[in-house]
Amino acid sequence: MEASGRKLRLGMVGGGRGIGVAHRVAALMDNQAELVAGCFSRDHDRCLEIGRQMYVPPERCYRSYEEMADAEAALPEDRRIDVVTVITRNSFHFPISKTFFERGFHVICDKPMTCTLDDARELVRIVEATGLVFCLTHNYTGNLLVRQARAMLAGGELGELSRFIVEYLQGGDRIRFAPRPEPKNWLDDPAQVGPGGTLADIGTHAFNLLEYISGDRVVALCCDRTDLTGRTLVPRDAAMLVRLAGGARGTLTCSQIAPGESNELNFRLYATGGALEWHQNRPEVMRVTREGVANRIVWRGRDMAPGVQELVRAWPAHPEGFLEAFGNIYLGAYEAVRAHLDGRPMRPEDYRCPTVYDGLRAMRFVTAALESFERGSVWVPLEG
Amino acid sequence: MEASGRKLRLGMVGGGRGIGVAHRVAALMDNQAELVAGCFSRDHDRCLEIGRQMYVPPERCYRSYEEMADAEAALPEDRRIDVVTVITRNSFHFPISKTFFERGFHVICDKPMTCTLDDARELVRIVEATGLVFCLTHNYTGNLLVRQARAMLAGGELGELSRFIVEYLQGGDRIRFAPRPEPKNWLDDPAQVGPGGTLADIGTHAFNLLEYISGDRVVALCCDRTDLTGRTLVPRDAAMLVRLAGGARGTLTCSQIAPGESNELNFRLYATGGALEWHQNRPEVMRVTREGVANRIVWRGRDMAPGVQELVRAWPAHPEGFLEAFGNIYLGAYEAVRAHLDGRPMRPEDYRCPTVYDGLRAMRFVTAALESFERGSVWVPLEG
Amino acid sequence: MEASGRKLRLGMVGGGRGIGVAHRVAALMDNQAELVAGCFSRDHDRCLEIGRQMYVPPERCYRSYEEMADAEAALPEDRRIDVVTVITRNSFHFPISKTFFERGFHVICDKPMTCTLDDARELVRIVEATGLVFCLTHNYTGNLLVRQARAMLAGGELGELSRFIVEYLQGGDRIRFAPRPEPKNWLDDPAQVGPGGTLADIGTHAFNLLEYISGDRVVALCCDRTDLTGRTLVPRDAAMLVRLAGGARGTLTCSQIAPGESNELNFRLYATGGALEWHQNRPEVMRVTREGVANRIVWRGRDMAPGVQELVRAWPAHPEGFLEAFGNIYLGAYEAVRAHLDGRPMRPEDYRCPTVYDGLRAMRFVTAALESFERGSVWVPLEG
């Protein structure tokens, strides 16, 4: 039976708390896959509890990802998972992905793909060697207005991109906002998140968004960080000047010590023939300025570009949001997995989701930004 | 096996186009049910196409709802559907619900529940006689900030409700907005939508929202409609003065000839100790004024009332929207269905979703509003 | 010397506190008049203090408005005031205006023009008999986007007006919002404000705005008020259904017990070819929907209608506001006064400011609204 004739069988590693719910909803909302196995937590009771909630049989709720990889690989082909999604803390992304690739499974992985640039390069080699599908969940590129923005720029209707302001600010409404001298959770522990801190955690989203929308590549950056950031073990905050290959210039700011900001991933793009403004936390509207009409507020959902309109699940102003954008990433991954299963593998550049190369770019970004401010906030090129 | 040990089996009638996608996503996003049967369209090819997309076997893609009800009832208990969701045009809601009730199935039904008040009363009798679950998808009460607003008013922290402004405005960005002399689609045809027009189509949402949030009951209304409305076969627009039993007064406006408004379902509530403002198309934030702190912008997702916080799927500012709110309604219906299946039926007043009584109230509202302006926009009481 | 060759000489009655500063700034900001005399307060020390601040000589800082009227009338023609502006509490508007008219002075008067409909009619008679200029400071019609809205509707580019939502909400950020059983200031005292309360205080602004923008006349209304309102000596809050002669229908809500609302005077207008939305406290932008372009955010200041563009003092997004709008009303009054002084009196319908007939309409509105809810919220016509 062709993979298009059945739901995909999905396994999940991690997701015992936090973003796990969002991944499960996103993965299943379009009824294109069923969740059949998981190692949802290193706490096996928690793992079983999630298994119960999600109707995963206890015998496929595993104690470790290694056990899961082995056991699933040993199942008959028509029962074992097709693809695994990895939602653990950062430092596990690479070894888990590698382990599942080694058993021949496709992999969907939360970002950052790895904690180091070397690991990222290694993962690229594995993906290229195996030909298996790897999808990185830079989920914000799943927002339909983000895709529309990319299409508008690519189509030339806004002219030539000149300036951009991209930012990702968090801080929430919990204060005192003072930097924490001791890691209070794993996000403060370099051993578990890698050295990138905020740069890896949210900066990569902003970077990915910029390259995605512009259809261009960052060639150099010059990064500074706050004094407060210096008091923490990993960077909590940075801002940088950024240059695109095509000549556009701009700034990218990412901070997790920005009181009051809940999840402010925003872009403003200025081109010779117009401009776009979008805010992730009001994702349904985009401010569009074009030849003759400034400041039109456009809603997601109607008259969108080919390849975008098809993904509309609800009419304009019947708000889609974070989970639907995330779901679009899963749909992209599933499409690539099905194509592979059916013997017609897609080229990664045709995937409708971020790939291992996006992950590599993101790690180059983190590495370059760290290098920039370690060397006194000098300009650092971003190679290939 | 207890119903809590398995996913529910869901059937669907209607949903071949339009809101169908939204219902399917909402019904399945939390992995609490599987879609196993459907009569998705009277066009059987379209029905089969949706079946394929949703992995419903062709033999359970039915040609008519009557066939579906009969065939499903004939299946063994452990295979047949538990509950059917009805998403057809309005005039079919009542006969389809009735048909499935007669075979012993639980029913989830899109609004309006019926086209006439008599039918609504009849449906109440059927539900009471059978003891089966009926859930009406007034989906906007599934928004978590709507539930939070209800909890805040119920908890007394805003004092006594005095004035409200509730509105539901549509019109979109498609113009010429002129009224259509001839019905161009079924929404203009009284035979298919009932006499209520906009009052039934969106006015009932606004009405339901008002009674839900206030925890109070409308006792009287005085309704006017535009001149333009009079040129169409069904009302396209109305506004009314509304009185609540507890003494609060306000206005309710609903219009589908409001150019530029995409889906503006809004409330502003003023009480003796504070105020709330919420807009459906920016559903993630609520403006809250309380003793000592005016105009705070509060995000969905944190520090919400008991029974609300548990429903959070994504962190604050990782926007949930229309589909998640709709999903919460389905979760409420599923909870009631499972309880019934497990022999511990809930009382309708404990359902965490709108019930047949909400549907009856809504039809009383439509009837009263129609009566008011037919009699020259006089005050009309809303009984029981 | 023609009046166009010199600044006008302005006198002021009232303005010792509150809105006085705003009137003075508005009256003088364009350098078209000089303030030369005043009875700024019944507290003569306060009167002299304001005189000092405004460089009005002490001998023209008067102890009573009667003294002022007499003394100014006794001055030589080239020294005495041309026009007086009246900014006292409501109950004095009528007698002061009358007194100054009797001495032959032109009058600018804060609203409401009178406390009763009879007085309003009497004032109309006086103005018609004397031929003197009377300008009523319904200042919000001085906002340039309000004038632009009127021009757009008059020009027909939005088609036929069908529905409107007009509201004026206050409440501020001072709470407890409970109604005050005893008058705490003159605004709660019917003897000083007239019986209209909020209807007169802010409702008339909303009413005037509606008639001004629509270029149409209210023919009937049906008014309800909150229960809380009933506990105060004057109405603090009301909402009503309103019908325009041209067939448009809508609601008008005014409240001064709306916590969190600072000065929310808003309109939304829906027509067959488009729509407009404007908020007084974001006065620089208007949301405009027209044939082919929905939801454009338009800034005050460019490409405005004839007669509007000329009044622009600052470029778009260099915000003008309340005082500039108020200033435009004064400019309109000064134009009429100069024309009269130069022997070419304008017809009131050509004034570029509200006239005594607007004041009469407003009193009819207050009277009809009061009558409506006293008779059980029935429809009441608004004559002429």
Place this chain on the structure above:
Amino acid sequence: MEASGRKLRLGMVGGGRGIGVAHRVAALMDNQAELVAGCFSRDHDRCLEIGRQMYVPPERCYRSYEEMADAEAALPEDRRIDVVTVITRNSFHFPISKTFFERGFHVICDKPMTCTLDDARELVRIVEATGLVFCLTHNYTGNLLVRQARAMLAGGELGELSRFIVEYLQGGDRIRFAPRPEPKNWLDDPAQVGPGGTLADIGTHAFNLLEYISGDRVVALCCDRTDLTGRTLVPRDAAMLVRLAGGARGTLTCSQIAPGESNELNFRLYATGGALEWHQNRPEVMRVTREGVANRIVWRGRDMAPGVQELVRAWPAHPEGFLEAFGNIYLGAYEAVRAHLDGRPMRPEDYRCPTVYDGLRAMRFVTAALESFERGSVWVPLEG
């Protein structure tokens, strides 16, 4: 007679078009000065026309600023101007200011103060040598919420400033936005605006705002500009990393090729105990996050800091804007002039308006930014 006993006598150079109206309104709105002389335009007919509009006698409408300086100096002390305001194109600011200082007049001057750093230093020397008052109209610091922000940071209630995002974006709704190869007006001509282009024109406002609010000093910057900018004769656009002496870091972006942006001067400030967000074109509100209360929308006008509340002309949500902010700058200048006239000169650091030292700082900023990108976008320190 003490200067406090009379209005100041103001002269004006420039203002024949553009910003002239705004300066005149701002200078006169509070009735603290009278406009008695001017050289409003090099086109003498235009000069006389403005004189007529403003009731300046023709004999004091001068043909050149030199003539004006000489003629006014020759008038008796009780007739000649006290202070001159200079509103010409940039390259004239310095020579005109110098000329009036040489005749002993106080000077109010539009920004930029000079076109070069050397001239700025020279002007400082002149001011220090003469002891006369010099006020630079960096008008945005006249906004009351800007002053409130400064007071809040100074008072320590938000903790320690860590990150800032300051931007000033223009572009308007006139497109095609392509860079102009030939100067179309004087703003594109380096000879008339100096080499700073956008940096001088609007960048200095953003810089001044940052130093004003933070109460801190920029110590270094690293500036990049767009490729498009390179195609114009003067910079049209730049962005930079900026460091404050106190350790805070941030970005400053200024652009005049940002389609759709009307006059977007914005700041977001993040500190260890809270955050502030303000937009010049919605100047009446500020988003305030503090210990325990995130995202409160605060209106100008109530409970403001000492020295700020006194400047309130209109209640909250009775919008003040650009002209009133500008008026506050003039009030600050007048205060300093009166003090000088009365023989009690204030120290410039006590002026309630920007001084010659602000102008010097601004020129250092422009110079450093130009040097930074001419040297390849390296870090450049900002001396004293």
